[in-house]
Amino acid sequence: MVGAPLLTVSVSPHVKSGESVEKIMWTVVACLLPPLILSIFIFGIQTLIITAISVASCVAAEALSQRLLHRPITIKDGSAAITGLLLAYVIPPGVPYWIPILGAVMAIYVAKHLLGGIGFNIFNPALIGRAFLMATFPVAMTSAWLPPIRDAAVFKYMGSGIDAVSTATPLYVLKHYGASALMEKFGSMSTIYGDFFVGWRPGCIGETSALLLLIGGLFLMYKRYITWHIPVSVIVSVAFFTWVFGGERLFMGNPLLAILSGGVFLGAFFMATDYVTSPSQVPAKLIFGAGIGALTVLIRLKGGYPEGVCYAILLMNPLVPALEGWFRPKRFAPQKGA
Amino acid sequence: MKQIIRITVGLTVSCLIAALVMGSVFVITDKAKKHNEHVDVQETVLGLLGYTKSHPAPSDLKLYSLYRYILTDADTSTLGYVLPVLKGDGVGYQLMVMDLDGQFIHQYPLDMTPEKASEAAERSSALQEVVKPPKTFVYADATIVAKLGKKRLAYLLPGEFPGFKTFIHVMLALDPSFEILGLEITEQEEDPGLGAEIKQDYFKNQFKGKSFEKVKDLHVVKEPLPDEYKAYLESKKAKASPIPEGEVEAIRSRYQDKDIYALTGATISSKAVTDGVKNMVAKFAYRINRLDTVISSRHIPVAF
Amino acid sequence: MPATTKTNFELVSNGILNENPIFRLALSMCPAVGISTTVMNGIMLGIAVLFVQVFSSCTIAAIKNYIHPRIRIPTYTLTIATWVTVIDLVLAAYMPAAYKEMGIFVKLIVAFAIITMRLETFACKNSVPASFWDGIGMGFGFMFGMVALGFVRELLGMGTILGYDVLGFRPLLFFVLPAAGFFCVGIMMAMFNYMEIVYNRKRRAR
Numbered sequence: 001m002v003g004a005p006l007l008t009v010s011v012s013p014h015v016k017s018g019e020s021v022e023k024i025m026w027t028v029v030a031c032l033l034p035p036l037i038l039s040i041f042i043f044g045i046q047t048l049i050i051t052a053i054s055v056a057s058c059v060a061a062e063a064l065s066q067r068l069l070h071r072p073i074t075i076k077d078g079s080a081a082i083t084g085l086l087l088a089y090v091i092p093p094g095v096p097y098w099i100p101i102l103g104a105v106m107a108i109y110v111a112k113h114l115l116g117g118i119g120f121n122i123f124n125p126a127l128i129g130r131a132f133l134m135a136t137f138p139v140a141m142t143s144a145w146l147p148p149i150r151d152a153a154v155f156k157y158m159g160s161g162i163d164a165v166s167t168a169t170p171l172y173v174l175k176h177y178g179a180s181a182l183m184e185k186f187g188s189m190s191t192i193y194g195d196f197f198v199g200w201r202p203g204c205i206g207e208t209s210a211l212l213l214l215i216g217g218l219f220l221m222y223k224r225y226i227t228w229h230i231p232v233s234v235i236v237s238v239a240f241f242t243w244v245f246g247g248e249r250l251f252m253g254n255p256l257l258a259i260l261s262g263g264v265f266l267g268a269f270f271m272a273t274d275y276v277t278s279p280s281q282v283p284a285k286l287i288f289g290a291g292i293g294a295l296t297v298l299i300r301l302k303g304g305y306p307e308g309v310c311y312a313i314l315l316m317n318p319l320v321p322a323l324e325g326w327f328r329p330k331r332f333a334p335q336k337g338a
Numbered sequence: 339m340k341q342i343i344r345i346t347v348g349l350t351v352s353c354l355i356a357a358l359v360m361g362s363v364f365v366i367t368d369k370a371k372k373h374n375e376h377v378d379v380q381e382t383v384l385g386l387l388g389y390t391k392s393h394p395a396p397s398d399l400k401l402y403s404l405y406r407y408i409l410t411d412a413d414t415s416t417l418g419y420v421l422p423v424l425k426g427d428g429v430g431y432q433l434m435v436m437d438l439d440g441q442f443i444h445q446y447p448l449d450m451t452p453e454k455a456s457e458a459a460e461r462s463s464a465l466q467e468v469v470k471p472p473k474t475f476v477y478a479d480a481t482i483v484a485k486l487g488k489k490r491l492a493y494l495l496p497g498e499f500p501g502f503k504t505f506i507h508v509m510l511a512l513d514p515s516f517e518i519l520g521l522e523i524t525e526q527e528e529d530p531g532l533g534a535e536i537k538q539d540y541f542k543n544q545f546k547g548k549s550f551e552k553v554k555d556l557h558v559v560k561e562p563l564p565d566e567y568k569a570y571l572e573s574k575k576a577k578a579s580p581i582p583e584g585e586v587e588a589i590r591s592r593y594q595d596k597d598i599y600a601l602t603g604a605t606i607s608s609k610a611v612t613d614g615v616k617n618m619v620a621k622f623a624y625r626i627n628r629l630d631t632v633i634s635s636r637h638i639p640v641a642f
Numbered sequence: 643m644p645a646t647t648k649t650n651f652e653l654v655s656n657g658i659l660n661e662n663p664i665f666r667l668a669l670s671m672c673p674a675v676g677i678s679t680t681v682m683n684g685i686m687l688g689i690a691v692l693f694v695q696v697f698s699s700c701t702i703a704a705i706k707n708y709i710h711p712r713i714r715i716p717t718y719t720l721t722i723a724t725w726v727t728v729i730d731l732v733l734a735a736y737m738p739a740a741y742k743e744m745g746i747f748v749k750l751i752v753a754f755a756i757i758t759m760r761l762e763t764f765a766c767k768n769s770v771p772a773s774f775w776d777g778i779g780m781g782f783g784f785m786f787g788m789v790a791l792g793f794v795r796e797l798l799g800m801g802t803i804l805g806y807d808v809l810g811f812r813p814l815l816f817f818v819l820p821a822a823g824f825f826c827v828g829i830m831m832a833m834f835n836y837m838e839i840v841y842n843r844k845r846r847a848r
Contacts, residue, residue: 102814110825136816139562341712348710352717356724363728367735374738527746529676532820534746602818 657779
């Protein structure tokens with residue numbers, strides 16, 4: 001069961017005895033599946049196709065790049081599958097099917113294996129894949145949103161052009177047209193909260209349902225695969241900074257809307273907690289999460305894009321070694337030369 | 339101590355040599371450079387008005403330059419316009435002074451020929467004859483009025499505004515109702531490949547045809563430039579236009595009231611140009627209206 | 643470093659391959675990343691660097707015995723600035739058409755690391771002819787690097803080469819953005835390293 005390459009995966013203290021990396025990874029995959037199933041009902045069957053393509057190409061890219069770089073092939077440990085799932089989850093549901101393939105190559109070959117391979121990559125591979133796709137196909141990645149289906153017709157958007165049905169994400173509406181336009185489009189505030197919490201809103205494939213992501217995240221916490229520090233600090237700081245700066249005047253923002261829209265829950269529970277690219281000490285985790293939240297709000301309010309979770313995490317990723325250094329656990333052994 | 343002196347002397351000498359070389363090259367090349375710049379301005383102006391080598395300007399197209407100066411006398415500032423006026427068959431010059439509220443104050447004849455008027459130094463010496471100390475004057479800007487026969491064809495405004503790195507110098511052409519006829523970037527040092535793309539047709543031609551009302555409220559949008567619009571904007575350059583005959587007008591009207599599409603990766607430069615143009619048009623419209631009011635009320639026989 | 647014993651040809655090829663400014667010395671990365679978006683930009687900047695490098699190298703090689711060692715860097719900067727100004731003015735005065743295209747590139751050069759570095763490590767220890775050939779090599783090496791980067795980025799980013807439409811569509815917009823500059827430089831550097839490994843292996847086998 002435990003092969004030699006597994007030792008290279010992670011040095012973080014989450015890995016307890018009796019838990020293999022494979023088991024953890026496949027549990028994470030299982031926790032990520034409910035939002036996918038829901039997204040089929042929200043956006044139609046093509047979300048499943050996009051996700052399948054993304055996972056398949058990530059696994060294939062992993063095998064190929066490990067072959068090319070003469071490294072042991074570790075596709076069975078599920079980490080490539082998770083990258084594939086997460087990559088698909090941050091892609092709009094209406095994109096052409098070849099887009100996730102390019103994203104997968106970028107994520108696995110460049111962001112993971114060229115930067116040192118599993119366990120050594122600085123940046124979250126799935127998010128690098130998304131950032132690359134955003135830079136390369138700005139039109140598809142910012143306009144291929146689909147409005148949620150209300151009549152359970154999962155084949156509704158199959159083969160239809162993006163332009164025919166595209167809509168705008170809540171954050172885009174909020175940023176460019178204001179809160180009143182949001183109400184006009186999605187109904188009263190209470191329906192907005194309800195719909196957004198369950199996932200009935202336009203958005204990326206896997207990011208819409210705060211509820212299911214929360215359940216998945218809580219299960220991971222219950223299994224002690226992740227701790228509460230990063231997710232909670234991300235969500236709290238997004239809410240806090242939006243409350244302070246998000247409104248017309250100070251302390252007038254809407255924190256609940258801010259955490260329910262965009263990719264906050266997906267980012268907080270499944271991306272920011274990636275073992276390799278997040279810190280392992282508690283104070284470092286809290287600062288890491290708070291930094292992600294603050295940057296997210298900054299990008300949302302002042303940046304060019306309506307959503308900033310992806311870039312916020314990517315910007316905090318390279319700080320992880322520094323954070324680990326600042327909050328090194330105390331040595332109990334006597335200092336050298338003491 | 340000896341070391342310090344040697345170092346100081348060495349540095350001074352090398353600076354002096356460098357200064358000498360640069361200075362002498364400047365002196366040698368200055369005249370040719372000025373001439374090139376003058377030719378350049380002429381070409382830019384004609385290009386903006388739509389005249390090319392194969393389609394030369396008609397002979398009754400005349401270009402008149404007027405220059406704006408700011409005159410200061412103790413604490414009060416007034417505006418002085420050096421205006422070309424009709425004088426017999428030729429063109430003479432006059433300094434017309436008005437206060438900041440647009441009220442006429444005085445006018446003085448200037449002893450200049452059009453050739454001399456285009457030289458900044460010549461203008462200064464002519465102005466010194468009439469603007470006596472303690473009054474002082476500072477050059478503000480120039481405007482070129484293109485006149486076809488008896489009708490004003492266009493205003494050409496050379497201008498500059500801060501870009502991403504240094505000042506961007508432009509020449510803007512407006513028709514008499516202040517609709518933008520064209521924009522030319524004459525000098526810029528933005529990053530090649532990014533900000534420097536402002537000089538490309540597909541960016542600068544977006545300003546063409548924007549009405550005065552639209553320019554007042556012109557913004558930059560970070561959206562990709564639609565392909566058909568890009569083809570339209572670049573159609574001047576292409577030998578065989580890729581757009582079917584009938585569609586040109588449709589595309590033109592579709593995008594006429596759209597905002598400016600930002601350059602990929604160079605939003606700041608795009609915004610700088612848009613804001614600069616906006617500013618230039620607004621200020622110019624205000625000034626020329628005041629100037630025209632004074633000119634018509636005082637019956638100044640201006641050439642333009 | 644004693645005066646070089648290389649032949650003129652070796653000096654030139656050294657600049658292009660062994661000590662390629664961009665891919666081997668990793669100098670002047672700002673232009674390599676920022677400006678290498680098109681082949682044309684690469685050629686223009688390459689020509690500008692070539693001239694300034696050759697002139698500055700020769701100047702420093704000629705006056706190397708008169709420079710006080712404490713102030714050599716200021717002197718290099720002055721020399722480069724003087725040559726940049728002179729070339730800029732001469733171009734503006736006598737070649738207005740070329741100046742329109744090249745003006746911005748020439749002005750960029752004053753702060754290029756590659757030129758100062760070549761003056762410091764080569765020109766101040768070698769004769770004028772050797773410095774001349776070294777300058778030629780460095781200039782062409784830089785141009786080669788910029789053109790190679792520009793070729794990849796223009797083709798993949800805009801689908802054109804030298805402004806001519808080759809592919810008919812814009813494949814990957816990413817390559818026009820500055821981030822792709824780093825990406826391409828990294829990939830090309832890796833290729834140069836790989837070539838070196840293969841070459842060394844062959845030589846050892848012989």
